[in-house]
Amino acid sequence: MIRIHDLTKAYPKARDGRGSPVTAVDRVCLTIDRGEVFTLLGPNGAGKTTLVKILSTLILPTSGTATVNGHDILTQPTRVRASIGFSPGGERSFYFRLTGRQNLEFFGALQGLRPPLLHQRISEVLDQLGLEEEADKRFMKYSSGMRRRLGIARALLTDPPVLLLDEPTASVDPASARHIREHIRELKAQGRTILLTTHNMDEAERISDRIGILNKGRLIAVDTPANLRGILHQCRLRLAVRNWGEDPPRFIGALRSISGVAAVYEGNPSLEVIMTQKEFVTSEVVRLIVEHGVEVESITTCEPSLEDIFLTLTGGETSRV
Amino acid sequence: MYKAYVFVKRGFVSMLSYRMAFVLTLLGTFVGAAQFYFMAKFLGEGHEFPLLAPYGGNLMGYLIIGTTFMSFVGVSLNSFQGAIRGEQQMGTLEFLLMSDTPLHQILIYSALWNFLYACLSTSVIFLVVVFVLGMDINVNLGAALFILLLSVVCMSGFGLMSAGIIMVTKQGDPITWAFGTLSGLLSGAMFPVELLPPFLRTVAVALPPTHALIALRKTIMVRAGLGEVRSQVLALLALTALTLPIGLVVFRWGFNRARTDGSLAEY
Structure with missing residues (x-):
């Protein structure tokens, strides 16, 4: 549905007009089904x-190309635009003095929709995004969450097969963000292809079939959330310690000597063991707990978070383009 | 037509939402018209104006038409760049560009509201000065409207140039400044072009408002037909043929430059 081939966007100098050349997108190749x-x-x-x-x-x-719904972005831009619905990152993309419904009527008309189909589609998307009751309020009275939802409603007016959602939950409260994620799942269930951007790792993990990690314009990893987690091959074992036993340093030393333990971090009253071989290390840790007379309240294992993966892949450094 | 309708509706709804500003603008226009009325009365008391003979010697009509026409110069010059800048500030420009509607149509529809608004306020002024203040006119309405429309289209070439430049510079363009200033000074808005030194009269001939004002005054004040203002119509057509293509080229250049720079939405 979306094929990106060797796409590069370079600016001769930074966007503020100063500084050295910047490559905002660097040889990106990607296929989205x-x-x-x-x-x-x-x-x-x-x-x-x-x-x-x-x-x-x-x-x-600057170079490279892409197709959306089979249409080339360089040679068939009109057909590309007819295939996509775009919801922007900011909140300022509507006329503040117009109501939500009037805004949708305006943008729908520009997309070539005419009454009565236009008014029918407006009612449908307002209902779909839960905005029917607020539709006749001026846009300036809308909350951040409602503005985002109206942005998605506008993107859906022409019933496009592809949706591009830029930061759909940025700067909205958790409840609104949850609603928006639910809407995105419904849109996926309708068979639409959705490309969204976020810097929220938790959100990416919750709603994505696949995730692409972009850093300094380069796509450094593309995979499912589960497979991305596997990149680290690491797992954490957290021990809540009640009693450290007779010789805590000896116990810690014994933990560190287990084959498959990458690191042991001491806290009080907790202990964190970073391990590369989950089953073997866990059983060894339990054996040492018993052997050294250590009393623990709980033992929990944690999969690596997307944030861990992200920091590992980017080397912990990011930059502004 | 439906697209034109939603643009006009947007302008109308926005205008109504700023009621106080609307009322004050209208009042300001009345005050301006009244100033010219009394100024013409004061200057005209016991004086003849041979240079105004082609327009029936009517000083008040001369000044009122000059002033109100300058608002159409403003519409032609600023509508396109104003539309782009307004959409940039609202954050809506990218959505308009992504729509099914070609860019040139978007610009025309955006300008349409400004043109209608200028027509409305001009009509109100004329109604007041004619029916309340008693100004004499002898209008050929069809010819006057044709001249007005042709003038706006002709000056839109400069408006397109201005919009193309503003897409790159974001603020400030020499076209609006130069055309606006020269038109106000040299095109005969407030005094006959014949009073200018010869070299400035040559510059005035190159300005569309010079021809538009002569033709408008004749069609409004002495009921001239299009045949009687043929030379002005031909001059406006020639200038349109010259400036409109240049305007389109400059605008296309500015648009593509902003698209390449990724700065379409920036202002």
Whole structure:
């Protein structure tokens, strides 16, 4: 549905007009399948929005190309635009003095919709996004969450097969963010292809079929959330210690000597063991606890978070483009 | 037509939402018209104006038409760049560009509201000065409207140039400044072009408002037909043929430059 081939966007100098040349998107290759929710994850300035805007035909790439729904972004921009619904990152993309419904009527008309189909589609998308009751309030009275939802409603007006959602839950409260995620799942269930951007790792993990990690314009990893977790091959064992036994240093030393233990971090009253071989290390740790007379309240294991993976892949450094 | 309707509706709804600003603007226009009325009365008392003979010697009509026409110069010059800048500030420009509607249509529809608004306020002024203040006119309405429309289209070439430049510079363009200033000074808005030194009269001939004002005054004040203002119509057509293509080229250049720079939404 979306094929990106060797796409690069370079600016001769930084966007503020000063500084050295900047490569916002650097030789990105990616294929997103029909009906897939794909998340571009990266810090601010990683190149996510630039990539989405190139796919929207709003920015011309320096080199490379891409197709959306089979249409080339460079040679068939009109057909590309007809295939996509775009919801922007900011809240300022509507006319503040107009109501939500009037805004949708305006943008729908520009998309070529005419009454009565236009008014029917407006009612449908308002209902779908839960905005029917607020539709006749001026946009300036909308909360951040409602503004985001109206943005998605506008993207859906023409019933496009592809949705590009730039930071759909940025700066909204947790309840609104949850609602928006639910809407995104419903849109996926309708068979739409969704490319969204976020710097929220938790959100990416919850709603994505696959995640692409973008840093300094380069796509450094693409996989399912589960497979990305496997990149680290690490797991954490957390011990809540009640009684350290007779010789705590000897106990800690014994833990560190277990084959498959990468590190042991001491806290009080907790202990964290970073392990590369989960089953073997866990049984060894239990054996040493008993052997050294240590009393523990709980033992928990933790999979690596997306944040761990992200920091590992980026070497813990990110930069603004 | 439906697209034109939603643009006009947007402008109308926004205008109504700023009621106080609307009322004050209208009042300001009345005060301006009244100033010219009394100024013309003061200057015209016991004086003849041979240079205004082609327009029936009517000083008040001369000044009122000059002033109100300058608002159409403003519409032509600023509508396109104002529309782009307004959409950039609202954050809506990218959505308009992503729509099914070609860019040139978006610009025309955006300008349409400004044009209608200028027509409305001009009509109100004329109604007041004619029916309340008693100004004499002898209008050929069809010819006057044709001249007005042709003038706006002709000056839109400069408006497009201005919009193309503003897409790159984001603020400040020499076209608006130069055209606006020269038109106000040299095109005969407040005094006949014949009073200018010869070299400035040559510059005035190159300005569309110079021809537009002569033709408008004749069609409004002495009921001239299009045949009687043929030379002005031809001059406006020639200038349109020259400036409109240049305007389109400059605008396309600015748009593509902003698209390449990724700065379409920036202002």
